[in-house]
Amino acid sequence: MQELHRDEVPLIYARLSRQDRRRRKGPWQMAEIHSEARRIGEAIRQARVLRRRSQKDVAAALGYHQSKVSRLEGGRGTEDIRVLRAIAQELRIPPEQLGLAAVRDAATADPEAEEMHRRTFLAASIAALATPATPTAAHDDLVQALLPGLGPANTGAPVDTTVLRERVGAARRLFYTCDYVELERALPGLIADLRLASSGVVDSDVLSALLATTYQTSTSLLLKQHDQGNAWLAVGRAMAEAERSGDPVVLASSVRVQAHVLAREKHTTQAVTLVRHTADQLTGSYDRRSPKYLAAVGLLLLRGVTAASGAGDRAATEEFLAEAKEVARYVSLDRADAWANFSPTNVALHELSALVAFGDSGLALQAARPLMRRHIPVPERRAALWVEAARAYSQQGRLSDGYQAVRIAETCAAQDVRRPAVRDLVADMAARDRRRTLPELHHFSRQLGAPA
Known part of the structure; x- marks a missing residue:
């Protein structure tokens, strides 16, 4: 795939006559x-x-x-x-x-x-407005499945533990391949079947772990949809089931999504503290740990990177990144699976995201260029690369490159580009193109339901 960046040659944007704009102003x-x-x-x-x-x-x-x-x-x-x-x-x-x-x-x-x-002082303009997402029946079903009580009816599918484990893995793959529509349809029935199975006495620890993983997936999906209220409900259930499972790996993963919810709700200091406290109990002796354990710890540390950079804490960001890189020396799993999406590539992607968060757009684009040439098998991670590149281009005022980067992200994961955070980015770029030199950007913004 051809790169968008230009190292020496600046972009030449089409110019509109300034005469009309200044006709009424001396x-x-x-x-x-x-x-x-x-x-x-x-x-x-x-x-x-x-x-x-x-x-x-x-x-x-x-x-x-x-x-x-x-x-x-x-x-x-x-x-x-x-x-x-x-x-x-x-x-x-x-x-x-x-x-x-x-x-x-x-x-x-x-x-x-x-x-x-x-x-008296300023000219008038149009603010960018994003169209709020309309709740769907599938979304309502998912929220209902998270509530206490009987929950939705089970699907009638076999409740054998092996079958349920395969279904949980399939749900995770739907998330990492960004098929959010199908995932939202699948989660309520999966939760119902897991809850029914876990009410028995056989494999209760294993089923609690699977249920915790499913609630984690629900939390991540709800955060993609900017539904923080119900994400709190989902992560609470994930933590409860993780504790019942007694599995430190599952607990670490639940802490990771809890930190994500905290950070999304602007409680970044608490998120950083939570990640650091949990990681301190899990890090070390990496040469004697299983790949699953290492991936869970690595992903937890990367959540710390996101929370710390969101808080503007460079020191904590660098500490989490350094430890994540150390973990990545011992494990590299680039698959769309519950535990197998931690690798040096994922660490590099989070380092890129942190640079964008700090406003270091030049350094961010330098970090992005080798990743653009690298094979990234997980669609959600590929899309994240190009979205972060778009943010960096946008910070530099390179709206054409930013638009092209978002369109490449769309080819990686179309549904991911339609989540609120990316719609806001596109609307923001379109609002800045006041001369409307990029009609394709404005058209795309309208397609996303976020006209500027």
């Missing part, structure tokens, strides 16, 4: 607009630094990508009143400092008056 007015925008951006940056918040953290709290906060601090995109008011509330900035009208109650604010106030 040079003095344009200078005033840019000066005010830079002042607002600096006010946002100072408030964020004062509160020791990272761009990533603030963006996540508001439901945006980090690049949006970065652009605001650079004086770009400051014409969007809704974004400014949201960030003022998040960082406790007096509205007047951002050129907003002071209001005692947000519900009593006069949007039209505020818009006129802002137009």
Whole structure:
């Protein structure tokens, strides 16, 4: 597959005439607009630094990508009143400092008056809006299966432990091949059959382990769908079954998804602490551990990388990465299986993701280039590579390359590209293409249900 990056030759984007844009604004007015925008951006940056918040953290709290906060601090995109008011509330900035009208109650604010106030300094624009996903019957069935009580009816399939183990493995493969639609259909019946089987006295520990793995898969799927509320329900059940199984590997995997939920809910410090505490009890003596054990520990450490980088903690990120690389010396499993998706390649992918989280887009693209030439057999990981590359391109303002990277991710895993996080990325890039020099990007954004 041909690479998208260009080392020496910059991208040449089509230019639109600036005459029409400036027809109603003289040079003095344009200078005033840019000066005010830079002042607002600096006010946002100072408030964020004062509160020791990272761009990533603030963006996540508001439901945006980090690049949006970065652009605001650079004086770009400051014409969007809704974004400014949201960030003022998040960082406790007096509205007047951002050129907003002071209001005692947000519900009593006069949007039209505020818009006129802002137009004194800034031009109008359109904010990117993502269409929320509509709950499906399959989603409702999955949530119902997670609730206490009898749960859904079992499928009538054999409840033999061997058969159930194969079905759990098949469910995990559906996740890593990004067939989320089929997975959502399969999980409720699988959970029902496992719960029925685990109510007996035969193989109770093994069945608890399988049920914990199924709940872990449910948690991961719900997080892909940005359904954090029900993800908490699923991970609680995963932890309970993992403890019943008495298997440290299953418990480590349940802790990993619990840390994922914590990090997604902005409890990154707690997520890092949880991963570190659990990993301290499992790391070491790698030459005497089974591949399954090592993969579980390695994946747990990689979750620590994600949580720490999301918190802006470079030291913790480097510690988790170093330990994960050490584990990867002893095991390399690149298969779409419950335990077999840990390898040096997966470690490198998480290192790339961390660089993007820190805003180190140049280093991120350097890390991505050798991975683009590497065979990555797991579709979910292949898609992750190109999505992270798209984020890095976007951070550099290379919207055309970012768009192409997302389209390559789509060829790897079409359903993965339609999850909310990627839709938001595409909408964000489209919103930044104000001259609409990339009509294919805007068309793709509309296809994803996230028009800008």
